[in-house]
Amino acid sequence: MRNVIEVKDLTREFAVRHRPNMVAVDGISFDVREGEIFGLLGPNGAGKTTTIKMLSTLLYPTSGIANVLGYDVTDNRTIMELRQKINVVSGGERGLYYRLTAKQNLEFFSDLYGIPKAEQKKRCEELLEMVGLSHVSDIRVEDFSRGMKQRLHIARALVNDPEVLYLDEPTIGLDPEISRSIRETVKKLSDSGKTIILTTHYMYEAEELCDRMVILSHGKVVGYGTVGEIKDMVSDTSVVHILTDRDPADVLKTLESDPEITGMMTCMVGGRYDTRFSYISGTPDPHAHEEAFRPYGIRTIGLDEPTLEDAYIRLTGGECQ
Ligand SMILES: Nc1ncnc2c1ncn2[C@@H]1O[C@H](COP(=O)(O)OP(=O)(O)O)[C@@H](O)[C@H]1O
Numbered sequence: 001m002r003n004v005i006e007v008k009d010l011t012r013e014f015a016v017r018h019r020p021n022m023v024a025v026d027g028i029s030f031d032v033r034e035g036e037i038f039g040l041l042g043p044n045g046a047g048k049t050t051t052i053k054m055l056s057t058l059l060y061p062t063s064g065i066a067n068v069l070g071y072d073v074t075d076n077r078t079i080m081e082l083r084q085k086i087n088v089v090s091g092g093e094r095g096l097y098y099r100l101t102a103k104q105n106l107e108f109f110s111d112l113y114g115i116p117k118a119e120q121k122k123r124c125e126e127l128l129e130m131v132g133l134s135h136v137s138d139i140r141v142e143d144f145s146r147g148m149k150q151r152l153h154i155a156r157a158l159v160n161d162p163e164v165l166y167l168d169e170p171t172i173g174l175d176p177e178i179s180r181s182i183r184e185t186v187k188k189l190s191d192s193g194k195t196i197i198l199t200t201h202y203m204y205e206a207e208e209l210c211d212r213m214v215i216l217s218h219g220k221v222v223g224y225g226t227v228g229e230i231k232d233m234v235s236d237t238s239v240v241h242i243l244t245d246r247d248p249a250d251v252l253k254t255l256e257s258d259p260e261i262t263g264m265m266t267c268m269v270g271g272r273y274d275t276r277f278s279y280i281s282g283t284p285d286p287h288a289h290e291e292a293f294r295p296y297g298i299r300t301i302g303l304d305e306p307t308l309e310d311a312y313i314r315l316t317g318g319e320c321q
């Protein structure tokens with residue numbers, strides 16, 4: 001399958017006053033294949049947005065190579081041609097005209113891309129239909145909820161029918177129901193043949209959507225491949241999994257000093273506390289923890305295979321966000 005994006009040793013530094021340059025993206029390399037949903041994962045500050053900006057020609061790399069659809073992103077002679085074939089959706093509120101209706105916004109952006117008026121009407125109607133906003137097409141964006149705005153952002157990014165679509169944290173800050181509908185839209189877009197680059201720090205989102213992914217940490221690639229391949233990178237990890245009635249935070253504090261244990265986390269599942277922690281090597285005996293956890297009301301205790309989230313925490317050095 002054809003590579004749509006080829007990135008080699010890509011680096012971006014930012015000048016910081018009175019300090020050495022900040023290296024936001026540090027020599028990353030990966031390829032994206034035609035039609036893939038490709039994930040750029042990593043904690044806040046890992047370099048995801050900086051990478052998207054370079055791949056969408058909004059920011060010049062300090063060094064390295066990035067080719068998108070066969071165009072060098074730094075070649076000024078072809079940059080406008082490339083921009084016709086790509087588009088970007090960023091999380092957040094900016095980038096729409098609030099005093100205009102949904103339809104007027106799409107018409108405005110269609111004008112910017114030089115789409116003939118005769119074509120615009122039909123195309124804008126189709127896009128509003130695709131993102132589920134047909135019924136509010138004549139309402140001003142200032143009256144839209146965040147979820148509706150985000151759906152309009154996606155429609156806006158489709159006016160030029162891009163071959164490559166960058167989605168930078170498209171569900172950040174949205175409630176679960178709306179996030180799910182955005183993920184469904186992403187799948188529809190992928191089914192229609194577009195190549196999608198998606199940044200996220202939600203592992204379930206990556207697991208549900210992405211064919212392959214890179215995991216970034218401090219500007220470097222620390223994982224690359226399918227979900228299965230990334231889990232294989234941490235196959236020496238064993239995960240102890242304990243479900244309790246009450247919050248075992250105090251026990252976890254005592255485990256923090258154990259050098260063999262990494263990536264501890266507890267989350268609420270169905271009103272109970274679901275705790276996971278990883279041993280980097282060897283096969284631990286989960287029952288060795290039984291006594292310490294007993295006061296918190298153990299429901300289940302055992303060993304588990306590492307999930308993508310466990311792998312992510314291990315590869316990014318334990319940062320959860
Ligand atoms: N314009 C800028 N000037 C200085 N530092 C920046 C600039 N943009 C981003 N950075 C820094 O680069 C790092 C990566 O940022 P970013 O690419 O936004 O990460 P992410 O999207 O993964 O959260 C961060 O430490 C951030 O503070």
Ligand SMILES: [Mg+2]
Nearest residue numbers: 048049050168
């Ligand atoms: Mg970002």
